[in-house]
Amino acid sequence: MPPFSLVTPTSVEEAVAELRTVAPGEVAVLAGGTDLSFDLDRAGPSLRRVLSLRRLPWRTLDWNGPVLTVGSTLPLRSLEEDPGISRRHPGLYQAIRAVGGVPLRHRATLGGNLGRASPASDLLPVLLVLDAEVDLVGPAGSRSVGVDRFLLGPRRTVLAHDELIRSVRFPEPRPSAYLWQRVRPANDISQIAVAAAFSPSERRWRLAVGGIPPRATRLPDAEQRLASSVAPTDPELRPMAEEASRQLPIAGDRRRASEEYRRHLVGVLLSRAVRAAAAHLSEGAR
Ligand SMILES: Cc1cc2nc3c(=O)[nH]c(=O)nc-3n(C[C@H](O)[C@H](O)[C@H](O)COP(=O)(O)OP(=O)(O)OC[C@H]3O[C@@H](n4cnc5c(N)ncnc54)[C@H](O)[C@@H]3O)c2cc1C
Numbered sequence: 143m144p145p146f147s148l149v150t151p152t153s154v155e156e157a158v159a160e161l162r163t164v165a166p167g168e169v170a171v172l173a174g175g176t177d178l179s180f181d182l183d184r185a186g187p188s189l190r191r192v193l194s195l196r197r198l199p200w201r202t203l204d205w206n207g208p209v210l211t212v213g214s215t216l217p218l219r220s221l222e223e224d225p226g227i228s229r230r231h232p233g234l235y236q237a238i239r240a241v242g243g244v245p246l247r248h249r250a251t252l253g254g255n256l257g258r259a260s261p262a263s264d265l266l267p268v269l270l271v272l273d274a275e276v277d278l279v280g281p282a283g284s285r286s287v288g289v290d291r292f293l294l295g296p297r298r299t300v301l302a303h304d305e306l307i308r309s310v311r312f313p314e315p316r317p318s319a320y321l322w323q324r325v326r327p328a329n330d331i332s333q334i335a336v337a338a339a340f341s342p343s344e345r346r347w348r349l350a351v352g353g354i355p356p357r358a359t360r361l362p363d364a365e366q367r368l369a370s371s372v373a374p375t376d377p378e379l380r381p382m383a384e385e386a387s388r389q390l391p392i393a394g395d396r397r398r399a400s401e402e403y404r405r406h407l408v409g410v411l412l413s414r415a416v417r418a419a420a421a422h423l424s425e426g427a428r
Contacts, residue, residue: 143182143185144185144186144187144189146170146185147190147191147192148192149191149192149194150196151193151197153198154279154308157195157198157306158279158280158281158304160191160193161193161304161305161306162281164190164191165188167188167189168188168189168190168191169192169193170182170185170189170191170192171193171257172192172193172195172196173215173251173253173257174215174249174250174251174254175249176246176250176254177257177258177260178192178254195215196215199213200253200308200309201213201216201217201220202309203216203220203221203224205226209311210226210230210312210315211277211309211310212252212310212311212312213253214251214256214308214310215251215253217247217249217250217251218238218252219248222235222238222239222247231272232317232319232419233268233271233272233316233318233319233337233338233415233419234272234312234318234320236320236321237264237267237268237320238265240322240335241255241264241265252310253306253307253310256276256289256292256299257299257301258297259293259294259295259296259297259298259357260296260297261296261354261358262332262353263352263358264332264352266289267336267350267352267358268318268337268339268350269289269310270289270290270348270358270360271338271348271350271360272312272316272318272348273288273289273312273341273348274288274289274310274311274312275289276288276292276310277307277308277309277310277311278301278305278308279305279308280304280306281304284308286311287300290360293357294357296356314341314342316339316341316419317339317340317342317420317422318338318339318340318422319337319339319414319415319416319422320335320336320337320415321335321414321415321418322334322335322353322411323335323407325398331353331398332352332353333353333398333399333407334351334352334354334404334407334411335411336412336415337350337352338350339419340372340419345370345372346365346368347365347416348360349364349386349412349415349416351390351412354391354392354404359391361385361386361390361412363385363389364383366385367381367382367385368382368416372420372423373423374416379416379417382409382412382413382416383408383410383413384409386408386409387405387406388405390404390405392404392405
């Protein structure tokens with residue numbers, strides 16, 4: 143690890159100004175550090191500064207009517223412990239609980255998960271089906287980007303080097319579910335992970351898949367198959383599952399799963415996720 147100085151700004155303006163003073167490869171942004179600590183071990187000699195977000199006022203969780211705004215540096219464990227999350231965003235709650243163990247979730251943040259943009263992320267498929275908006279702040283001010291546009295590929299996002307993720311906004315509570323399949327239940331990444339959510343305002347389903355490169359992806363053609371059916375029956379789920387399996391942008395790999403198995407799995411898990419989300423709807427989770 144090269145020697146670097148740790149900078150801990152106390153205001154957003156100071157943090158952004160700090161990023162502007164150095165070239166992209168010379169600075170690393172630190173939130174919970176669960177991913178970054180590995181990167182620092184492998185960092186090249188150009189790294190000069192680590193900018194810690196620890197003292198910024200972003201460890202927040204706000205409900206404004208139906209809209210939930212989560213500050214980017216709030217530990218996942220705090221989100222998990224908020225009763226509103228499990229009740230109003232069950233899919234998000236399930237995805238958070240899929241991230242490592244409790245000690246990890248005391249440090250790991252939503253901002254860090256987005257910043258890393260890993261194809262294996264447990265949170266990104268759910269963010270997609272909830273139409274989450276990512277609020278960014280930089281030298282030119284603030285801007286918001288839908289999570290679908292925010293993600294470009296493995297470890298690639300639209301974030302400029304002098305921008306930071308301030309918060310993530312969820313426009314409305316949605317009956318939702320997150321399911322994954324792993325070779326080993328702990329300390330492993332998913333062979334496939336899926337998320338499903340029903341938008342009450344638009345009366346339509348959103349489906350997404352994760353666990354495979356290059357990035358978590360929505361499945362619009364499969365969504366069309368479910369149309370506006372709030373509680374799809376088996377004959378309605380079957381064409382959705384077939385479409386998802388066909389549409390899935392994947393190859394197999396020798397370590398975790400063949401292409402054929404993943405294509406089969408995506409249909410099975412999506413059907414279960416839609417049923418689970420529909421059950422939340424009938425329980426009145428809103
Ligand atoms: C043992 C272990 C198990 C794990 N298991 C899982 C798992 O099951 N599922 C899963 O999804 N992930 C898992 N992870 C990955 C990791 O914990 C998550 O991605 C976590 O959410 C990252 O958050 P962090 O705050 O620790 O990010 P950090 O490590 O601090 O940062 C990660 C990246 O995001 C950037 N960044 C962070 N915050 C911001 C911000 N506000 N603005 C701009 N850029 C920012 C950083 O610069 C860095 O590049 C695991 C990691 C470990 C070490």
